[in-house]
Amino acid sequence: xxxxGFGIGRIRWxxxxxxxxxxxxxxxxxxxxxxTLLAIWALFALSLALMWGxxxxxxxxxxxxxxxxxxxxxxxxxxxxxxxxxVLLALAVPALVAAVIGAMMFYGRISDVYLGVMTLLVTLIxxxxxxxxxxxxxxxxxxxxxxxxxxxxxxxxNVPGEPDIEIYGTAYYYVVIVCLLAAYLIxxxxxxxxxxxxxxxxxxxxxxxxxxxYDVAAYKTAIFAMGGAMAGLAGCLFANWAEIxxxxxxxxxxxxxxxxxxxxxxxxxxxxxMLAAVVLGSLKLALGHQTVIDNSLVLGAILxxxxxxxPRGFAPSFVVWRRRFAQSQVHRRQAxxxxxxxxxxxxxxx
Amino acid sequence: xxxxxxxxxxxxxxxxxxxLISAGLAIVFGMMRVINLAHGEFxxxxxxxxxxxxxxxxxxxxxxxVISPIVVGLIGLVVERLIVRFLYxxxxxxxxxxxxxxxxxxxxxxxxxxxxxxxxxxxxxGYQIGHYQMGGYNLFVIAVAVVLMCGMWFALRYxxxxxxxxxxxxxxxxxxxxxxxxxxxYMLTFTVxxxxxxxAGGVMAPLTGLLPSAGGAYIAKAFIxxxxxxxxxxxxxxxxxALLGAVDxxxxxxxxxxxxxxxxxxLALILLRLMPQGVTGQFFRNST
Numbered sequence: 034x035x036x037x038g039f040g041i042g043r044i045r046w047x048x049x050x051x052x053x054x055x056x057x058x059x060x061x062x063x064x065x066x067x068x069t070l071l072a073i074w075a076l077f078a079l080s081l082a083l084m085w086g087x088x089x090x091x092x093x094x095x096x097x098x099x100x101x102x103x104x105x106x107x108x109x110x111x112x113x114x115x116x117x118x119x120v121l122l123a124l125a126v127p128a129l130v131a132a133v134i135g136a137m138m139f140y141g142r143i144s145d146v147y148l149g150v151m152t153l154l155v156t157l158i159x160x161x162x163x164x165x166x167x168x169x170x171x172x173x174x175x176x177x178x179x180x181x182x183x184x185x186x187x188x189x190x191n192v193p194g195e196p197d198i199e200i201y202g203t204a205y206y207y208v209v210i211v212c213l214l215a216a217y218l219i220x221x222x223x224x225x226x227x228x229x230x231x232x233x234x235x236x237x238x239x240x241x242x243x244x245x246x247y248d249v250a251a252y253k254t255a256i257f258a259m260g261g262a263m264a265g266l267a268g269c270l271f272a273n274w275a276e277i278x279x280x281x282x283x284x285x286x287x288x289x290x291x292x293x294x295x296x297x298x299x300x301x302x303x304x305x306x307m308l309a310a311v312v313l314g315s316l317k318l319a320l321g322h323q324t325v326i327d328n329s330l331v332l333g334a335i336l337x338x339x340x341x342x343x344p345r346g347f348a349p350s351f352v353v354w355r356r357r358f359a360q361s362q363v364h365r366r367q368a369x370x371x372x373x374x375x376x377x378x379x380x381x382x383x
Numbered sequence: 384x385x386x387x388x389x390x391x392x393x394x395x396x397x398x399x400x401x402x403l404i405s406a407g408l409a410i411v412f413g414m415m416r417v418i419n420l421a422h423g424e425f426x427x428x429x430x431x432x433x434x435x436x437x438x439x440x441x442x443x444x445x446x447x448x449v450i451s452p453i454v455v456g457l458i459g460l461v462v463e464r465l466i467v468r469f470l471y472x473x474x475x476x477x478x479x480x481x482x483x484x485x486x487x488x489x490x491x492x493x494x495x496x497x498x499x500x501x502x503x504x505x506x507x508x509g510y511q512i513g514h515y516q517m518g519g520y521n522l523f524v525i526a527v528a529v530v531l532m533c534g535m536w537f538a539l540r541y542x543x544x545x546x547x548x549x550x551x552x553x554x555x556x557x558x559x560x561x562x563x564x565x566x567x568x569y570m571l572t573f574t575v576x577x578x579x580x581x582x583a584g585g586v587m588a589p590l591t592g593l594l595p596s597a598g599g600a601y602i603a604k605a606f607i608x609x610x611x612x613x614x615x616x617x618x619x620x621x622x623x624x625a626l627l628g629a630v631d632x633x634x635x636x637x638x639x640x641x642x643x644x645x646x647x648x649x650l651a652l653i654l655l656r657l658m659p660q661g662v663t664g665q666f667f668r669n670s671t
Contacts, residue, residue: 141656146474150610157603158648165641330490336483
């Protein structure tokens, strides 16, 4: 592995355990509304980090699957009522759409820049369409799509099998955290499997993998669909958090944000983008409380600076810095050791 | 009969509109393989320059045809020197950096002009075809687009600068070996591209009210026109502008403008899938 240069590594179980304890204890000291949203954003970032960082598939329209997850949940929960099936649908529909679009692109051997354009187009089409669905003509079963105003007041998440017991507040925070951790572990598991290794091989050298007999297009389509499903889950959780879905889930801004989280966090890591989502998400929420500095001004400046100065993103650069620092420590110790030996030698000579 | 005339005029206007807003992007993409995602914001800045100048009492035609291109061209020059020149040859990174630039410019304009719509009245009154009222200014837009396309074609085909430009498109190493500094060529190209975006923004300003986020309305259309057009600047832009513009307007007349726009985006998606190198990668290979 050369270009991005980082293996998957092993999970630091002690760190993970500490994080779980920390997250579990969080509701004791703070409100859970904001942490829930940040965790959802982290899940969204994770879905793109998996696709882009490890399979090298750049999607400029990742918001499409986020939005599809949100809309699917809202529409299905209006029609079904009990929330278990809608959640599963919110995973399946984006995955299916992603699989179809992915197959269309990868079997057509579309190169990465055009891939970006096409995924962007899909998001734009969905955004325009959902904005135009005002009025009674646009309804799916009991759910009115509602155009620009979106779908409000759909039944939110309930305990599976018990439609009357809704999950909200702190309980919902725990649901989101469990989803996030499960998604992270699944992503790790995917990457350490033979399938994941093949993906990394494709990222490094597509032609070589093809000549080795791997069906590159099938692998890419599969990971594209998985990324779509994960983004769909994030969208579904977001819909339950916001209790309304509007066409803004398909907006360019949404797509730009998740791209920025991943590139700032770093390609080829999973933790980096998740951390970036939490940090930049908090920054966005903080900027939302004042009116002097516009949010997009700050985001834009961050994106430009990161692309120019640390194109690898923070997490991989941090690993490099740490390695370099450790190396310099070793050198210094060696140098000191040599000097000491030298002095000792001089002394014995005298 | 009147209705047919109106449809033809509307289609012509749509084609002119697409050609106009894509010209700047097409030059930069065709020559430098740089996809400038801040293009929509350049157009938006051109619009603001025209409106600000017109409000200051300057003749509106002078504002849109001279001031806007100069202002946005200078902004483009600064952007090229500060950001883009470090990223040549890294297509994805350029896209990301210019996306960041687009967000930055939106934020900046919001800071300066506020998040409210500004507008300037169209300087040409409407006219009547049968029972239908038509915007007279649309004819001016068509005229500007025709002059611009002819001017670009002439400049690329028959001038020394155009020769160097076409040479750069075909083989930058050769042009460099013949003694032209690629750095200077790229800098000038990006500046000219930005100036053309500014011109488009200025010309379109009287037709649409301007918001800081107005660039988003242009970028998608300009983007698909250029990318599906492929590398040849004029043939590519014109052929896809004609195709996409006609489809958009015909479907819009048959149903609603939103469906028209969706049809246009869908067609671009299919075109890209069938011809990943763009229309001019498939047809009109040796054209400019």
